[in-house]
Amino acid sequence: MTGTLFLQTLVDGLILGGIFSLSAVGFSLIFGVLGVVNLSHGIFVLLGAYLGLALKEAWGIDPLMAIPLVFGALFVLGGLVQITLVSGAVRRGSLMSSLLITFGVSLMLRDLIILVFGPDVQSLSSSWLFDTFRIGGVIVDGARASGLIASLLSLGLLSYVLYRSKVGRAMRATAQQDFAAGLCGIDVKKIYAMTFGVSAGFAGVSGIIVGLINPFTPFDDTHWTLNAFVTVVLGGVGSPVGALLGGLMLGGISTFSSQYVGSLYPNVFIFGALLLMLIVRPNGLLGNAYKGSV
Amino acid sequence: MNKQISRRTALGLLGATMTSATALRAMPARAATDGVIRFGGSLGMSGRYAETGLNIRHGYETAIKYINEEKGGVQIAGKTYSLELGIVDDASDPARATTLIQRQVDEGVDFFLGSYGSNVVLPCAGITEAAGKVTVQVGGSADQIFTQGYENIFGFFPRASRAWVTSIEFFKSIEPKPKTVSVMATNSAFSKLNAQAAAAGCKEIGLEVLDVLELPEQVTDSSSALATLRARTPDILITTTVDQNSLVIARQMIATETNVPLLYQFLGPQLPAYRESLGAKADGVVMQLPWDESLEFTDPTFGDTQSYIDYYNATNDRPFSYHTVGASSCITTYIEAMKAAGSVDPLAVRDALDAIDIVTAFGPVNFTEDGDGDPILMGAKIGQVQGGEIKVVYPENLRTAETLYPTPTWAEKG
Structure with a gap:
């Protein structure tokens, strides 16, 4: 039983970590390329969940099938937010202005969600949601397993785009030295907008996964922003692999501390790990603590 | 000058019209x-x-x-x-x-x-x-x-410490007699106080309290607590959590095949959103029912x-x-x-x-001397989701359905 419990805890941690990774990768990308701490990240996660809900209710689209549509919609919205609002903060190069602007964006979008969907608890449902698989004594449920698979696929796709495509190269070049990238003919403003769009899109995709697993309200955004922040500090800024490692670490710390110390204490261990990482390795496991690491 | 007067006049007229309209609308009442x-x-x-x-x-x-x-x-x-x-x-x-x-x-x-x-x-x-x-x-x-x-x-x-009177009596009335209970709470004053009251009440009627499991105030993952429940399964699981947390726990119980003969959720199942989210799986869940139509x-x-x-x-x-x-x-x-x-x-x-x-x-x-609801007159009834609807299963004089116990497993609920 002890061995099975350990394995179950490990699997639960990996699955939870996969979801944390996906929800954090956009935050990491924006910090890496734009140097902006995006406090509106959590609200983009929730927007993904609410868009999934709207598509399900309006046309009966299964939440997982809605992922491309949600990504597309939030890519456009994210790009527009960057061009109209966040670009000012980027121009000023001020951390404080980026914090204020993205916080303001999160408040506006939250009120918009309340206006459209109301403040009530919502959840995404699907016919396969409560299916479970048993591997030995270890139980894996459909929602979480699909969450982990979707996370790995999405992170793999993002890695491919970043490291194998022209746009990815332009993003990495902009992250390293935006002025030099501009001199080389890269349209830096366009890359900034695209990065914000891609990040918002990934946040939205993670919102679908989150919504399948947990009920959500418009007031849960701070939780996801904070999780993304911790994941990025643990894993390192700007790197999808860093986000994956950070997320898995966070998931593991959360489930193992809950199981073997007490369900009440995961936050103690999560923030303890955060402090330790900032002291011992401020750059995170991979990547750079500051701009220029993609 | 003329333009200024004109604007003032226009504003004055607009203001007078709005004031009159408001006054007229308020007048009948x-x-x-x-x-x-x-x-x-x-x-x-x-x-x-x-x-x-x-x-x-x-x-x-x-x-x-x-x-x-x-x-x-x-x-x-x-x-x-x-x-x-x-x-x-x-x-x-x-x-x-x-x-x-x-x-x-x-x-x-x-x-x-x-x-x-x-x-x-x-x-x-x-x-x-x-x-x-x-x-x-x-x-x-x-x-x-x-x-x-x-x-x-x-x-x-009724105040929280007296809110469990009916529930404890209900547990006593269940046949076959349950022997064990576990309580799940979050790290909030409301939840912990109710968990303590529930555990104490269960002990008084001879139920063995296997575990009192505590979760963070906002629950996003209860998998570890559920693993403990699977390893040491009680006859009754009581959750003293608020609506959203109760739904998280129930969904994760379903997803991880964590079955208990009776799931009692203090808050949550009363809301239509909870029952819509779980569909047929909500059947059998028991709750405090301060009121039912x-x-x-x-x-x-x-x-x-x-x-x-x-x-x-x-x-x-x-x-x-x-x-x-x-x-x-x-x-x-x-x-x-x-x-x-x-x-x-x-x-x-x-x-x-x-x-x-x-x-x-x-x-x-009818209020007590201290101002809270009389625990008997204003105390909660006990409800159970049956066929997608809430039925009153206790007290007996108000009962609209028999208690379903033990409830089917999640998989059996379809």
Whole structure:
């Protein structure tokens, strides 16, 4: 039983970590390329969940099938937010202005969600949601397993785009030295907008996964922003692999501390790990603590 | 110059038109009454308690609309009064709520309606008590609200430590007799206090308490606690969590095939959103039921429970909950106390509330000496989801269905 419990805890941690990774990768990308701490990240996660809900209710689209549509919609919205609002903060190069602007964006979008969907608890449902698989004594449920698979696929796709495509190269070049990238003919403003769009899109995709697993309200955004922040500090800024490692670490710390110390204490261990990482390795496991690491 | 005069004239005309329109719109209500009774208070219409906050607001609004529009106000000591609701949004934040309540006290509001959440109701009660203002509320039941010697606050629920009387009796009545119980709570005062009361009550009737599992205040992952439950499965699992957390736990129990013969969730299954989210899997879940539409009561304002439901459904889009009905009955209780006192003086109304013994659409209303609901008369019934609907399974005299125990496993529920 002890061995099975350990394995179950490990699997639960990996699955939870996969979801944390996906929800954090956009935050990491924006910090890496734009140097902006995006406090509106959590609200983009929730927007993904609410868009999934709207598509399900309006046309009966299964939440997982809605992922491309949600990504597309939030890519456009994210790009527009960057061009109209966040670009000012980027121009000023001020951390404080980026914090204020993205916080303001999160408040506006939250009120918009309340206006459209109301403040009530919502959840995404699907016919396969409560299916479970048993591997030995270890139980894996459909929602979480699909969450982990979707996370790995999405992170793999993002890695491919970043490291194998022209746009990815332009993003990495902009992250390293935006002025030099501009001199080389890269349209830096366009890359900034695209990065914000891609990040918002990934946040939205993670919102679908989150919504399948947990009920959500418009007031849960701070939780996801904070999780993304911790994941990025643990894993390192700007790197999808860093986000994956950070997320898995966070998931593991959360489930193992809950199981073997007490369900009440995961936050103690999560923030303890955060402090330790900032002291011992401020750059995170991979990547750079500051701009220029993609 | 001409342009300036022209603009002033235009603005003046616009202002005069708007003022006249407002006055004309207000006239019919005011013309028929000798005064206005204003109810103040704050509610979490945004923030973490928004869902229940909105349910409560709809209850207040429905009763006031009915009394003003259908009954032409209320007669107290020969005078006719119309009612006015001055509820403001406290964003489920105690600090904001106390500021707003203090402002209303300063503005001279005499009668308050409660917010939702003991952590909000308690500090607000301190302010209204000090100012000698009355509060009737349907949103807070922590013992501290009723054990500090406050004389002006009344609650529709028994205090938390007495809220388990019916539930414990219910556990005793189950056949075959359950032997073990585990309790799951979150790290909040409300949840922990209820968990302690539940565990203590279960011990008293001879149930072995296997585990008291605590989770963070906002639950996103309960997999570790559920693994413990699978390793040491109780006959009854009690969760003393708020609505959203209860849903998280239930969904994860289903997803991880964590089966217990009886799942009792203090809050959550009462909400339509909970039952819609779980579908057929919600069948068998047991809950405290402060009110159910199958229970028929007379009501001095609406006539009876069914008439209340009909009027509510005809005038609101939002589905009602027990909080909605309780909130409407707060208004009815105030009005009946004012009639009994023959006055709208807060102290006279307070004394009348102390002695009140009426039946409303919510059920009997009778407060203890400390102001909380009488644990027998106003105590919760026990409900169980059966066939997608909530049935009353305890006490026996109100029963609308037999208790289903042990309940089928999640997989068997389809």
